Amino acid sequence: MSDISRVMTPMQRQYNEIKSQNKGSLLFFRLGDFYELFYEDAELVSKELNLTLTSRHKKSEYEMPMCGIPYHSASKYLARLTKKGYRIAICEQISDPKLPGIVKREVVKIITPGTTFQDEALEARENNYLLSISERQNMFGVCYTDLSTGEIYATCINDYNSLKNEVFRIKPSEVILPKTLFSGAELKQFLTEELNISVNIHNGADHYQTIKTHFKVKNLEGYGIEEDTIIIEAVGNLISYIKQTQKNEVSHINILHRYTDSEFMVLDKQAIRNLELLFTLYDGERKGSLLWVLDQTKTAVGGRLLRKILLEPLQDKNKIQDRLNAVEEIIETPSIIEKLDILKNTYDIERIMAKLNCNYSSARDLVALKQTLSVLPGIATVVKSCKTTYIQKILEVFENPVLKNIYDKLDTALKEDPPLTIREGKIIKDGYNKELDELRKLMNGGKEWLARYQEEEKKRTGINTLKIGFNKVFGYYIEITKSQVANAPDDYIRKQTLTNGERFISPILKEYEQKILTAEEKIVELEYNLYQDLVTDINSYTVLLQQVSKSIAVLDLITSFAVIALNNNYVKPEIVDDNSLVIRDGRHPVVERIISSDEQFVPNDIALDTNKVSEILLTGPNMAGKSTYLRQTALIVLLAHIGCYVPARSARVPITDRIFTRVGASDNLTKGQSTFMVEMQETTNILNNATDRSLLILDEIGRGTSTYDGLSLAWSIFEYIHDKIQAKMLFATHYHEMIDLANNLKRSENYSMAVNESADGVIFLRKVKQGGADDSYGIEVAKLAGLPDKVIERASEVLEELEKNSRKKEGMREANQLSFISPTVVEKIVYKEANNDAIIKDLEGLHIDKITPMEALIKLHDWKKRYQKKGFT
Ligand code: ADP
Ligand code: MG
Numbered sequence: 001m002s003d004i005s006r007v008m009t010p011m012q013r014q015y016n017e018i019k020s021q022n023k024g025s026l027l028f029f030r031l032g033d034f035y036e037l038f039y040e041d042a043e044l045v046s047k048e049l050n051l052t053l054t055s056r057h058k059k060s061e062y063e064m065p066m067c068g069i070p071y072h073s074a075s076k077y078l079a080r081l082t083k084k085g086y087r088i089a090i091c092e093q094i095s096d097p098k099l100p101g102i103v104k105r106e107v108v109k110i111i112t113p114g115t116t117f118q119d120e121a122l123e124a125r126e127n128n129y130l131l132s133i134s135e136r137q138n139m140f141g142v143c144y145t146d147l148s149t150g151e152i153y154a155t156c157i158n159d160y161n162s163l164k165n166e167v168f169r170i171k172p173s174e175v176i177l178p179k180t181l182f183s184g185a186e187l188k189q190f191l192t193e194e195l196n197i198s199v200n201i202h203n204g205a206d207h208y209q210t211i212k213t214h215f216k217v218k219n220l221e222g223y224g225i226e227e228d229t230i231i232i233e234a235v236g237n238l239i240s241y242i243k244q245t246q247k248n249e250v251s252h253i254n255i256l257h258r259y260t261d262s263e264f265m266v267l268d269k270q271a272i273r274n275l276e277l278l279f280t281l282y283d284g285e286r287k288g289s290l291l292w293v294l295d296q297t298k299t300a301v302g303g304r305l306l307r308k309i310l311l312e313p314l315q316d317k318n319k320i321q322d323r324l325n326a327v328e329e330i331i332e333t334p335s336i337i338e339k340l341d342i343l344k345n346t347y348d349i350e351r352i353m354a355k356l357n358c359n360y361s362s363a364r365d366l367v368a369l370k371q372t373l374s375v376l377p378g379i380a381t382v383v384k385s386c387k388t389t390y391i392q393k394i395l396e397v398f399e400n401p402v403l404k405n406i407y408d409k410l411d412t413a414l415k416e417d418p419p420l421t422i423r424e425g426k427i428i429k430d431g432y433n434k435e436l437d438e439l440r441k442l443m444n445g446g447k448e449w450l451a452r453y454q455e456e457e458k459k460r461t462g463i464n465t466l467k468i469g470f471n472k473v474f475g476y477y478i479e480i481t482k483s484q485v486a487n488a489p490d491d492y493i494r495k496q497t498l499t500n501g502e503r504f505i506s507p508i509l510k511e512y513e514q515k516i517l518t519a520e521e522k523i524v525e526l527e528y529n530l531y532q533d534l535v536t537d538i539n540s541y542t543v544l545l546q547q548v549s550k551s552i553a554v555l556d557l558i559t560s561f562a563v564i565a566l567n568n569n570y571v572k573p574e575i576v577d578d579n580s581l582v583i584r585d586g587r588h589p590v591v592e593r594i595i596s597s598d599e600q601f602v603p604n605d606i607a608l609d610t611n612k613v614s615e616i617l618l619t620g621p622n623m624a625g626k627s628t629y630l631r632q633t634a635l636i637v638l639l640a641h642i643g644c645y646v647p648a649r650s651a652r653v654p655i656t657d658r659i660f661t662r663v664g665a666s667d668n669l670t671k672g673q674s675t676f677m678v679e680m681q682e683t684t685n686i687l688n689n690a691t692d693r694s695l696l697i698l699d700e701i702g703r704g705t706s707t708y709d710g711l712s713l714a715w716s717i718f719e720y721i722h723d724k725i726q727a728k729m730l731f732a733t734h735y736h737e738m739i740d741l742a743n744n745l746k747r748s749e750n751y752s753m754a755v756n757e758s759a760d761g762v763i764f765l766r767k768v769k770q771g772g773a774d775d776s777y778g779i780e781v782a783k784l785a786g787l788p789d790k791v792i793e794r795a796s797e798v799l800e801e802l803e804k805n806s807r808k809k810e811g812m813r814e815a816n817q818l819s820f821i822s823p824t825v826v827e828k829i830v831y832k833e834a835n836n837d838a839i840i841k842d843l844e845g846l847h848i849d850k851i852t853p854m855e856a857l858i859k860l861h862d863w864k865k866r867y868q869k870k871g872f873t
Pocket of ligand 1 (some may be wrong): 591604620621
């Protein structure tokens with residue numbers, strides 16, 4: 001034994017032992033009413049949570065820094081720590097502290113960001129996913145679960161890039177990797193630095209067996225993963241991690257959903273971000289996103305489902321049709337919507353079932369479950385008349401007679417208003433359990449007895465002020481005022497002297513006290529056991545109750561879609577088998593809701609057909625509405641695929657396998673993303689993966705480099721997509737030179753945003769018209785933006801000069817098409833205003849006849865930069 005361990009108390013030794021078994025976790029060590037943290041844990045947590053750091057054995061060489069968190073308010077501290085990515089081991093006292101010797105302690109749970117149950121750490125309308133990844137030769141197995149709801153999904157992914165997109169879509173709060181994968185720096189860096197996810201290593205053993213045992217199945221054929229070793233590894237590792245942290249059966253995770261990427265439209269990171277599906281590009285807020293417009297759900301389960309399906313647009317026409325038909329049915333009977341307001345009276349029973357299965361519940365959860373069950377018959381009556389298979393299925397679940405049995409069980413057992421904890425009784429109704437009733441009678445009888453005893457003692461002693469009281473220190477006592485203390489009988493034993501009197505106990509009183517206290521203790525114990533039995537019983541209905549929850553969510557979702565369609569004037573899209581997209585009077589679902597009230601959203605048409613016009617080149621000034629038009633087209637296509645009505649007068653939508661978006665560097669508002677390299681990588685991804693079933697939204701690509709590079713790239717990318725991919729594409733650009741390209745390609749057409757020129761400048765009509773834009777109106781837009789008149793005037797002069805000398809709009813057909821700015825113009829402009837020695841010197845040494853137009857332009861660019869730097873602008 002070392003010196004230190006010799007002087008350690010038994011408790012310290014116990015602490016050290018448990019800590020050494022839980023090295024990667026902060027150890028919450030239960031001491032009475034507190035969780036204590038020691039040593040480095042204490043130092044770290046006191047800093048993170050702003051708590052006071054104290055210490056044991058102060059100033060000695062065995063000093064033990066510590067900080068404490070009250071047991072009853074631990075939840076919010078735990079939530080704050082897991083949000084910061086910490087793992088916490090909860091160590092409880094598991095033997096009776098009253099027994100002699102040191103209290104036994106054991107880690108009962110490990111709480112991590114992906115396995116938390118703290119209300120403060122969970123968003124009601126968002127899942128909290130834990131994700132597991134496995135790898136073999138650049139193929140990835142992926143499995144993710146939400147422990148707080150019981151959902152579990154698995155798939156296989158063929159390349160690293162798709163893996164990154166899938167992780168972005170799932171947005172887990174924690175990822176577990178086997179050691180080999182963890183040591184690969186790139187993935188770890190992507191997860192921790194780019195996505196800010198906490199990453200842990202876990203290597204479970206015998207994955208196949210783990211999965212079989214957990215799901216209680218003979219083999220994995222039913223889940224379609226029998227042969228998929230890579231998925232088996234991801235799933236097995238996930239399950240073993242959960243069991244290790246929860247330290248109990250997580251039976252509410254009971255149905256493994258194997259999915260493939262062909263089931264859903266692929267939405268990569270760019271599409272999710274650029275289309276602002278969940279949050280805006282500008283400030284990352286939910287307000288202003290598509291989800292913000294769509295979310296009219298009344299329940300947390302409905303809200304979660306909406307968020308999920310928004311990123312899982314369906315590929316199966318029949319499934320889409322089923323959802324749309326259900327929405328239509330509700331729209332046709334709008335009174336249903338009003339009546340379904342009772343959905344509000346349901347609780348989140350998906351999360352309640354998870355809590356019950358993981359030992360996190362309180363009696364209030366069971367009461368909430370009962371309340372929810374009591375609402376179901378009402379909901380069933382409302383949708384009884386609905387004929388669509390979708391709603392019929394929901395109805396079938398709500399009308400399952402077993403639900404009534406569950407309700408009755410809860411109703412006969414539970415009091416209406418039980419306390420938050422399950423360790424203080426007051427949970428179980430009278431009449432539920434005979435033994436409990438008798439103990440309660442004894443306790444209440446005891447109180448009557450006390451009253452009677454007080455009267456008897458008053459008579460016997462003649463002390464009329466004598467009264468019986470209770471406190472925590474001595475239990476029951478007899479109190480006598482000062483003036484009458486002398487009359488206290490001999491069998492009274494003095495316990496406490498007060499200013500106005502004395503407190504006594506008597507043997508008879510003590511005997512009764514014992515009886516009452518034991519009854520009370522027994523009641524608490526018995527209620528606790530009855531509660532646990534009830535939980536075990538309810539847990540056996542987990543699958544059914546999860547179906548109920550799912551049905552509530554689906555009904556809420558469908559109703560929400562109906563509400564939006566009615567309020568915002570959406571139409572049912574027609575899902576077509578051919579490959580032609582036709583939208584009449586389409587609108588942008590978000591922009592139409594947020595433009596100021598004196599403006600009207602101007603609807604626009606679009607028709608894209610792989611065999612006719614599949615690519616549109618859209619030109620027009622800044623602010624004319626190009627980006628809005630592009631995005632609204634993508635959003636309408638997406639909405640149709642999730643079975644939602646769309647903002648248009650009519651829409652024919654073909655099944656679309658992917659929506660790609662690429663927003664040019666300078667159009668992309670988020671900083672740090674805007675390098676030209678990133679833009680080109682994303683474009684590569686599009687060119688490699690798009691098909692003739694894809695929809696491409698390319699907004700100002702090629703902006704992040706010099707004009708001519710950018711134009712050339714935009715040009716050849718457009719051509720490639722037209723010739724090789726034949727995807728439906730909307731291509732917005734400020735390179736007017738490309739108008740000729742679109743005119744010449746077979747399946748491409750030019751469109752532009754209409755503007756009105758007037759004496760005061762331009763007016764944007766927001767209307768898309770056939771043909772390219774003839775002017776970019778840059779200076780007019782700058783004027784609208786309020787640039788000083790002097791600058792505007794000067795810009796107009798420069799422009800005039802440039803235009804006079806340019807061979808305008810000859811496009812790129814000729815080899816020297818880029819030479820529309822002649823060197824003489826450059827000379828003139830620079831001489832006129834620069835008055836800058838260095839530039840003039842440079843100019844003097846320049847042989848204008850010898851340089852190419854491209855070199856001239858680069859020079860000009862260079863001078864302009866220097867000129868601006870000198871502060872002449
Ligand atoms: P561009 O991409 O051409 O620069 P945007 O699409 O960003 O233009 O549109 C600029 C602004 O014009 C939008 O923020 C919106 O307020 C308004 N806008 C765009 N399209 C419409 C429309 N169809 N109807 C009404 N306002 C629109
Ligand atoms: Mg734009």
